[in-house]
Amino acid sequence: MSKWKVLVTRHDTPPAGLNLLQSRCDVTILPGEAPTRADLLQAIPGYDAIFLSSHSIVDAELLDIAGYKLKVISTMSAGYEHLDLAEIKRRGIKVGHTPVVLSAAVAEIAILLLLNAARRAHEGRLLLEAGQCQSKPMSLLGQDIRGSTVGIVGLGSIGAEIVKRLVSFQVENFVYTGHARKKIGDDLGAKFVTLDELLKMSDFIIVATPLTNETHGLFDDAAFDKMKKTAVFVNIGRGPVVQTDALLRALKQEKIFAAGLDVVDPEPLPKNHELLKLPNFEILPHLGSATVKTRNDMATVAAQNIINGLDGKSLVYPL
Numbered sequence: 001m002s003k004w005k006v007l008v009t010r011h012d013t014p015p016a017g018l019n020l021l022q023s024r025c026d027v028t029i030l031p032g033e034a035p036t037r038a039d040l041l042q043a044i045p046g047y048d049a050i051f052l053s054s055h056s057i058v059d060a061e062l063l064d065i066a067g068y069k070l071k072v073i074s075t076m077s078a079g080y081e082h083l084d085l086a087e088i089k090r091r092g093i094k095v096g097h098t099p100v101v102l103s104a105a106v107a108e109i110a111i112l113l114l115l116n117a118a119r120r121a122h123e124g125r126l127l128l129e130a131g132q133c134q135s136k137p138m139s140l141l142g143q144d145i146r147g148s149t150v151g152i153v154g155l156g157s158i159g160a161e162i163v164k165r166l167v168s169f170q171v172e173n174f175v176y177t178g179h180a181r182k183k184i185g186d187d188l189g190a191k192f193v194t195l196d197e198l199l200k201m202s203d204f205i206i207v208a209t210p211l212t213n214e215t216h217g218l219f220d221d222a223a224f225d226k227m228k229k230t231a232v233f234v235n236i237g238r239g240p241v242v243q244t245d246a247l248l249r250a251l252k253q254e255k256i257f258a259a260g261l262d263v264v265d266p267e268p269l270p271k272n273h274e275l276l277k278l279p280n281f282e283i284l285p286h287l288g289s290a291t292v293k294t295r296n297d298m299a300t301v302a303a304q305n306i307i308n309g310l311d312g313k314s315l316v317y318p319l
């Protein structure tokens, strides 16, 4: 029997996933350092499955060009805002993603940003580089995590991992918001509150929600106006959940103390963006899941999603 034909969208896909796919399928890897949509559309006809190593947009146009053979789409990401799920499912195509295996790594990045922003690490470094750093009793004072209230917007797998790690920092209260109260919240001793309540009571606000129609632009001027002046804001979910101009105003006008972002809108942030000039702004270039083990685990799950789908079994993480 001939092997299933699978297209992988990037040459630098982690080897664990590629090896697994190659053990069962006839794999074609899209060549080039940064394949464009045009490259993808040109290559895509005739495959049984597509392995998305990057956030390529999958919409009706791409599916039309891919053709009737396409049975499985697997994205090597937890986020799936680049996939038109309704259109994919309408065509009877199976679709999967890779949550959970990245939760610990993303939680670590959230803590890194929270600590850096709370303790003014970037500002301290800037002063050091400018030769202006003097040890004074009241200089570069930050915010304590010990005894604080931490608010998580979106208590999914990543949010829960963040809470578990912050317990050891002696946080006093954990609160969270989302669609409904969750058992994991009860298990972690976190209280379910409304978004408004969370914004008003939290010393640290961590956004760990996916990008949906509901969360798009959720953090606007009104949201930042409700936060404490001492609040530290962290986003490791998706950039467009936060209105970038509103965040800029919040930091410049000192409506909040500091922010730390792993995701931003647009991404990457242009190198001359005003946010990058602010001392109370920490940013990383979307590194949440970027560890050797995590990326290999994600690639393995994405490959297994394809193999399961082609074998007629349930995907590991279906959408």
Ligand code: DGY
Binding pocket: 076, 077, 078, 079, 080, 102, 288, 289
């Ligand atoms: C995800 O998996 O969605 C992360 O943001 C990395 O792309």
